[in-house]
């Protein structure tokens with residue numbers, strides 16, 4: 001029983017201070033529930049509004065691709081420099097320490113390997129397992145114009161329904177089949193469809209011409225996929241252009257983990273994304289960090 005005689009009598013209701021009301025910082029997410037917004041804040045850095053997602057989910061259809069042979073050796077040292085990791089639940093449970101503290105974006109679709117038709121995917125994760133793993137988001141591929149377009153869209157809409165039920169955001173990933181033209185017209189179509197059907201953010205490729213029309217016409221944030229390995233300056237330039245033209249960050253894999261200095265590369269990408277560092281300066285930083293690490297290893 002507390003000693004009621006010692007209770008403080010005076011109270012201050014700050015009648016002259018208006019109640020704080022802040023719009024949520026992630027595009028298109030103002031009306032989402034608290035849990036959904038909290039999870040998005042574990043992916044998008046509230047200070048810059050942008051994200052560096054490190055994509056390492058390639059094994060779900062490619063097996064141990066170059067750079068991902070040993071996630072414990074090659075990837076875990078990079079994690080401190082990422083805002084979020086995009087990966088499968090298998091790698092998460094087996095290899096990533098639960099103390100890693102990064103936003104976790106779980107790959108939620110799969111099925112065919114590189115030996116088969118890739119668009120023939122199905123959902124490959126139950127939302128309850130995503131909640132059990134404290135995922136910040138779940139990711140599903142959509143194949144607009146692909147052989148299994150409708151099936152992949154159905155995967156997205158079912159995942160969005162489940163995500164909305166549990167407060168877990170969904171990342172719609174626009175996959176491009178071999179026969180698709182990679183241009184702004186195609187990506188406007190694919191990104192808008194994903195957002196209209198409920199994706200909370202969308203991952204898509206950068207295109208040199210009219211990329212800003214892709215970001216402008218999508219009502220949720222777009223994160224840029226890295227794509228095949230480029231020389232580091234080219235990859236940093238692409239990231240710089242993407243964020244300058246409206247992307248809310250990157251979800252990059254091979255251009256980081258297949259670099260000959262992944263630790264240096266992810267730090268340079270971080271400077272471009274969060275501080276709008278010019279690509280040439282970020283490349284200088286990459287070269288400096290790379291040579292420092294080479295010296296340390298000698």
Ligand code: R5P
Nearest residue numbers: 055057225226227252253254
């Ligand atoms: C591909 O299906 C996966 O979602 C990858 O995470 C994605 O392609 C990004 O990786 P990268 O930057 O290597 O293209």
